Amino acid sequence: MLSKRLFCTISIFLCALSLSRAQDLDSLAVGYERIVFEGASLVEVNDALRAKALCYKQAGRYKEASATLSRVRLFALTPEERTDVLYQQELCYLLDGEFSQAASLVAQVGDGSPDALLLHALALAYAGRYDESQIYAARYISWDGPSQRLPSLLDLYAAKPREYNPTTSLVMSFFPPLGHLYNDAPGEGVLSGAMNLAALAFTVANFVSGYWVTGLVGGGIALNYTYMGNHQRTAFLVAKHSQNDAVQFGDKLRAFLLSE
């Protein structure tokens, strides 16, 4: 049962939300923490933690908000409250740029509201899980019935970023500059290919001319740098593409879904 004290602090919280002043929100956060400190029941503690997390969220301190929500004792909540806490946590993770963590909460939050569907679509898109994201995005815009925006959404997903397979990239990089070309970096590929070719030519030319030591040692060192560097570079390019493309696509999807 909620106490009078909690009732008062919630009232204060509502006032502060309307004021939106960071200093008020800080003070309120401390006030809620005091309720946790003195809390007689799990209900009071959970309510205070949830309210405190909202303070942090309003103040733009998403990391602290998600950390506060993770202190909520979920077992003491009703299913609706539990869903709301997890929803807020997913939202805070997403706003904090922790896309994988946000996406990991999708199944737990469920899909009982348009807000949840919107959040899942975005979290999964930013995490690079486009196919799953598309399902939630389509359900979101069709929440109130068939939507005329569905074809546009499908067009958007049809232009989703290419997925770069790290294994394929690794195999291609055994034959420079194919790894670079696979990663859509033709300029870098030409440079890498030229460097590898020069190192190989240096090695072969020395062997043919009878300079065994120079060919073995000098060529070995040069190829070690150019060939192994080519492997490392392509591995980095895969990671870079996956991350940056997902953020770019997520931004486009966000603009589309929120443009209604």
Place this chain on the structure above:
Amino acid sequence: MKLTACIAAAFLAGAVALAQEGDRELLRKADFCASVLKEAPATGANFVEKAMWEARRQMTGRDIYEPANYMFLRQASRDLGVIPAFFALSDRILRDTRLGTVRAVPDPADGLIHEGPEAYSLKRKDGLRPLARDPATSVLAISAAATHGSGLRPSNAGPLAQSPASRPSLRWVSGEYAFTDYLIDNDLKQDARSLLFADGFHPSDTLTYLRGWTLYQLKELEQARSYLQNVPRGSSFYDKAFFYSNAISAHLGDYETPAAKLKEYSGPYVELKEMQLAGLALLRDDPEAFKSAAESFRYQDHALQSAEHELDDIYTSRYQTRQKSPWLAAAASALVPGLGKVYAGQLGEGISTFLITGALGAITAEHWVKDGPKDWKTIVPAVLTGILYIGNIYGSYMSVSIYNTRVGDAQQTAVLYNIHIPLRTVFK
């Protein structure tokens, strides 16, 4: 009560609804630029440096050192001079391998080894220097993290706390001890700061102490020291604040002021006073002052005996043990490339240096035998070998100096640790 609960629940639901109405706006405003991986050459790089950066990306995929080698030459030329800069760069290239960096400790924030031209300057020439430290990784930070919950006790309110001339709307901070302790103990230090720095408290020694203690936990050392130094003599927090402020001063590189204050101290913690004085003497590189202070060590107080032994050991190691010779390292590297590095304790760097210099030497020898000494195919690798060979000697000389500096720095850190950590036990 049921009515109250219903109203409260309605308000809570309203709060949640109000917050969720703002969620879309938050999503709309969110900026995820920081999540994008970006690559760019160092700021201010010229055309040649940019080209080297591009080549470097294709050859190793990453930089190990910061500043990267392609930016190092320019900075080293400015700081060390052109010729030493070339040799320093040569030494760096010899070390810039997986083997050469096996014992290096990268910065956890970016995974890079931060080593500029200053690594090739002889820092110990003018004696020990104060350590410029990052509070987040310092011994003080470790201690602050370890003292959660150990320092807050209700006080016998000091003279300021008993002042009757207080505004009626203000409250005393004494009632917040347990809560402040809870906040710090649960890593909610920002909340503790919000609580203590909000208006509404009577000025008191307790408030000054609690503010200083909270700032200390937040690693805001300059401000923490200011507050702790202002705790008045009559306060029950005075001794603790006094010794902690001395430790903070030492940590911030000020050794003279706390030493002078300690000499005037006449409280009950006499042995602790002498222990801090001995530590400060070591930090100031003053062996006579250390011997004078160490005469008071009794090695019997369990809170202090370990620190006293440690300080004795540091004194012995620093003033009674022979240091490694840079000249011997240089001579060893002249004899066998990389041997001086091994002597300096850098086995990986030594092997890396030996392999690269040896490989170039072997190439030179092959061409010398087959083409003669005047052929360009001999001259080019010979010049490269010569530069790397001299760089190896220069680097070995410096590595011993760097080694000695590192040993000195480690000792300074150990001294700071030992004049600070025992405070946790003493004032528990």
